[in-house]
Amino acid sequence: MKNFAKSSLVATVVTGLLTLTACQGESSTQSQAEQSVAAIPTPAYSELLSVKGGQAQPFNNGWLVSSEKQGLLWMNDTDSAQAKLWLQGDFTLLATDKNLVVTYDRRSDRVQPILVKQNEAFPVSQLPKRDFEINWLCLQPRAADKLTYLWLGGEHGKAEQWLLSNGSELKPKLVRQLSVPVGSLDCAYQAETDSLFVTEQNAGIWQYPAQPQAATETKLFLSKPDNDITSLFSINGQLLYQTEKGEIYDGNSPIALIKGEEVERFSAKQTPDQLELVSFDDETDSYRFASVKSSITADKPTDTLPEIPAWVESDTSDRSGDTMDDPAIWVHPTEPEKSLVLGAQKRWGLMVFDMQGNEVQSIATGRINNIDIRQSVNINGKNHDIAAASLRDGDKLAVYDIVADGKVSQLAVLDTEHSDIYGMCLYYDNKDLYAFTNEKSGKTIQYKIEWQGLKPSINKVRTLSVPTQVEGCVANDATGDLYIGEEDVGVWHFNAGANTSNKGKLILKVDGDQLADDVEGLALYHGKDTTYLVVSSQGNDSYVIYDAKAPYQYKGRFRIGTNFGKGIDGSSETDGLAVTSKAVGTGAWQQGMIAVQDGRNRLPDGNQVFKWVPWSEIERLLKK
Incomplete structure (x- = not known):
């Protein structure tokens, strides 16, 4: 505890400078209680x-x-x-x-x-003044998005992450709140792992993922039950900690003892041949400066995924929890800037957003999960834009019509043979429109959509199967390729044609790094010279791009991160995604876009949304 009654000023002011006293290292005489720290170097200090x-x-x-x-x-x-x-x-x-x-x-x-x-x-x-006592803070300069964040926390179990600066401008904004152990005393940010460390004296040191979009999970980094650790400091990828007595450790290895009675904080910096240390002892109201011959070598940073700032954030879901799922993009036939994003709100129905993210329409279909669109479908000699969605209420397929001005109307809700319908996607072979619907068992059913006027019906064509749970799928109308995501395993390739083989091939495997389960949304980007398969790698909050033809070469991956200027956070825990190569506006939007579901909406914490980014930003990344 701080001794506010202490008033003697040993350091004196001389022409604006404060002088320091100098002290020697610990004497060789130690009490029996001090023998446990006798092996720790005890440098001289000022x-x-x-x-x-x-x-x-x-x-x-x-x-x-x-x-x-x-x-x-x-x-x-x-x-x-x-x-x-x-x-x-x-x-x-x-x-x-x-x-x-x-x-x-x-x-x-x-x-x-x-x-x-x-x-x-x-x-x-x-x-702004916070509603909890702040006992510690630390800065978080991130290499991935080149932004600086701030962590605040206290002994009562509350912590917050704030967005602060882009390097030239400072615009503080709350990112998220985090629960930490009661009694937390100090924090440290480690850039090499993008982690926040918090120490408390019951269990030890806790580690949290500090990426702004990361899950609010934690693990016990260093178990030290009933410890007297008071402060942390990260240097060159190594986490150092100090005890109340002034012992400084790197893990279980002692570095130095700057002895004190109630040591609360310390910091360090590395010079070519020594480690410089400063420690504060609250009991004696003294900063103590020392150095030891120690070299904390720099750890190699973990692989930093490039982050592309989000450009647009949709209006939020009207309900908390896991409510948003799959988006689909409708391109306006004559005015690209009037294109729309249709989104599955899986508690009650369909949401429709304009290109600025404003909700412009909603249809209470029920618990729809995945949605897909095909434009210019020939129905009885006339072209129509058709959307379809898997409807978990009653295991059905919902079908919609989209007219030229973007107005969406529900045409029908059709029965399927599923016992637990989940995902779906459409396939149009320039003659017939098909729906691939799937369920958690791994079964996919291909249905042909028949028409009487604008009244649809479906007829089963065939059944496809993979061993375990599926959801995301996408079909290439031009080549007849069908891609299905087996969530814990990888991506399968099938032929989409109604009269082709039912056998598929696993073409991309979950490896926990490049592609981390769950495999969720799948989409195709039809570029000028190549077609890309885009996969939502939900397990590491990223998006992976492959060539859409064998041997399915890996092209790159990225995250969608914070947009400092617009005050929009990135995306994470993505279920569905959609892409288009058609223009959806002018300038950066002329090469199309990607739209994704954001499972953890922040800046600040809020209900789920969709985010989108012009494809030109991704194209720039692929060319690096």
């Missing part, structure tokens, strides 16, 4: 005393330290025993990264971001 400190961080070839008395103090050389006032105030917590500093203002009880320009401080608007 001290900054009686400034009512809190936390120090590497900054501008030196250190930035917080002081409740003075503000933020800058030290460019601990051996010279000098500290200079950088920003006046009453600050405790502290995090730094390049041209950004974040601290906690005790006077206002709010987080204070500070832009750094030519080493000078430029405070900006503070974050």
Whole structure:
């Protein structure tokens, strides 16, 4: 606990500089209780005393330290025993990264971001006051989207992730809330694994995926029951921690002992031949600066998937939980910018959105799951745009008509032979329209859609099968290829023709890395020279692109990430997706688009939505 009664100022102010006292390393005389730490190196240290400190961080070839008395103090050389006032105030917590500093203002009880320009401080608007006590914070500069985020948390079990900066502009916005263990004392962000670490003294150190769209899951990174760990610091891919007594460890390996009575925070930075350390002891109100001959070698970062910012976010579902599923794209015949995205709202029916994401129509069909569209289908000598959706209420197939101005009308709800209908897709061979419908058992039924006027009916053509659960599928009308996703296994290829073989071939396998289960939405992009198969790799929140013909060469993968300028988060846990190569607007939209379901809508937490991105952004990635 902080001793606010302590008032003696050992460090004195001399022409704007604070002087430090110097101390030697621990004496060789130790009590019996101290023998357990005798093997830990105990370097000499210098001290900054009686400034009512809190936390120090590497900054501008030196250190930035917080002081409740003075503000933020800058030290460019601990051996010279000098500290200079950088920003006046009453600050405790502290995090730094390049041209950004974040601290906690005790006077206002709010987080204070500070832009750094030519080493000078430029405070900006503070974050709104939170509804919980903030006991720790750390910055999260991400390489994947080149944005900087902030984590805030407290001992009462609450934490938040905030979007802060794109490197040149600061626009704070809440991303999501996270539950952490009660009693959490400190955090650290590790860029190499894009992970947040939180320490608490009952169990040890916990690890959370810090990607803004990641699931709110955790694992116990280091088990230390009934520990006295008070602080964390990540450096070169290694997580260091410090105990209340001042012992600093890398895992179970001791690094240094900067002995204290109630050590709360520490930081580190690596020089070519030594590790520089600064530790704060609340009992003695002192920052202690030391160095040891230790080298924390940089870990190779985990594979960073490129992230393409989301361009459009649809209106949200009117209900919480897993409600949105599969989108389909309708292209306006004469005015591409008036194209539509149809989406399955699997609690009650069909939603229709314009290109700006506004909901323009809804039809209460029931619990539809997957949807597909074919345009210019010849029905009794006239062209019609037809949509169809799997309807889980009663194991049926819903059929819709879309007229030239985009108005959607439901034509029929048709019985199928399924016992648990799930996914579906359409196939048009330029003569007849077919629906492939499937169920969780792995069975797919091909139906021919017959017409009497605009009244549809279906006749079973054949049955296809794979060993386990399926959902996503897509057919290539030009080549007669059919692709079916077996969720835990991979992607199968069949012939789509009604009179072809029922035997399929597994062409793409789940490997947990490039393609991670579940395999969900499948779509085809018909480019000028090649056709791509696009697969939703739900297990790692990504989208994988392959050549759509044998040998199905891997072309690349990506995530849809945060759009800083528009304040839109990315997509994750995607079920269905749809693509088109036809123009859906001008400029970037002339090469078509991809639309995806977003299973975890954030910035801030909200009900599910759809997101879309112009294909030109993906094409740029494929050319790299």
